[in-house]
Amino acid sequence: MGRNIDDIIDSLPQARRARIHAGAEKMAEEMLRGADSLAAIRRVAGLTQTELGDLMGINQNAVSQMEKRTEVFISTVANVAVALGYELELAFRKPDGDRVPLPKFQPWQDVSVPAVATRQGKAIARKQALPARRSAKLERAPAAASAPGQLRDGARSRKKASR
Template sequence: MPEKLKDVMARLAPERRAKVAARARELADEMIAHADGLAAARRAHKKTQEEIANTLHIRQNAVAQLEKRSDLLISTLRKYVGAMGGELELVIRMANGSSMVLENIGELSRPEPLLPGASMARKAGRATGGAASDALRAKPAGGRPKKKRGVRETRPS
């Protein structure tokens, strides 16, 4: 019968266990730095689709759909990264070595749906002027004021 990793680790000397743990952290950091898509980034941060869904107030299958998309709204990506406990930063790197951090891009003045069908429902409600359109356009209590979009330049390193 194969041995369990925890049993093998328990037999190691404390300094060896520390080296193994340090290497594991290195590999995890490398995996995070080179995540191939949203699902890989989520797994690298030991989050489940269910945890992300609960934070975003959507269903787990909606998170699965988001992770399969190759083209996302920046606001959706910002929300997803925030649900993982991160912050999205957009940086433009120019050929001459300069870079610019785009600020307030993808921040919304009103909540946007994460699922494509919800935006169509909003448009349909607006066209008919029904109660659904009023509910979809309702602003949250204490809504945020609109921020000005801007660009912050950084010096080349």
Template sequence: MANKFADLRAKMPAESQERVMAKAEALLAEMPLHELRQARGLSQKMLSELLHVQQPAIAKMERRTDMYISTLRSHIEAMGGELEVIARFPDGAVRISNFSDLESNGVTA
């Protein structure tokens, strides 16, 4: 009989459980766009319909390493999220606010 993963995890020492949880959180906190879309339960076709573009445009965008912030913001908002730009320094992090007002300034994706 196969063991349930939850049962196996419960038998792990507390230190090991904490280490596994920290690693899982780190993996979930950072992922490429295509994995984020999949984790949100969306296909490229579904997202293309939300953004009123063709499906190949979604595939191309997910492969890009350089894009406009407004384009990325539209993509994230179509998935139900909100984009924040944060600069991290050794002595702390700063949220860059210029990009939160793009629509109110008449700029759209």
């Protein structure tokens, strides 16, 4: 059976592994700098839409819709940054290339790791509560509705009787 890349890297001397990891990190940063969309940022991070959605506390479809937009809210970009372990930083760039950071301008104030964690917690709580809600609905359902068509047929027979 063949060896995977992780096994090969793990078998190398520590100094070599450190150089490989540093090089990989540098490549990822360069790829991130060149990312021209949220989808590209997600791919650089090596995540699927589902995995990014889990980190953000949203579903895969919401990530897909977010990636398709041509105009994106700053708060959305901040949410993605936080989910990937980064902070979003805004800056103006002068024509000569000088940057003017805007550290106090943060219109996404509510975005933080705890905010993402809270959304994740809410999403997990909803998923865990779903089976309980379904069983509660079944318990409240009338006995006549327990078999398909019974409630409908019962309503028809009452209608006929009232004629």
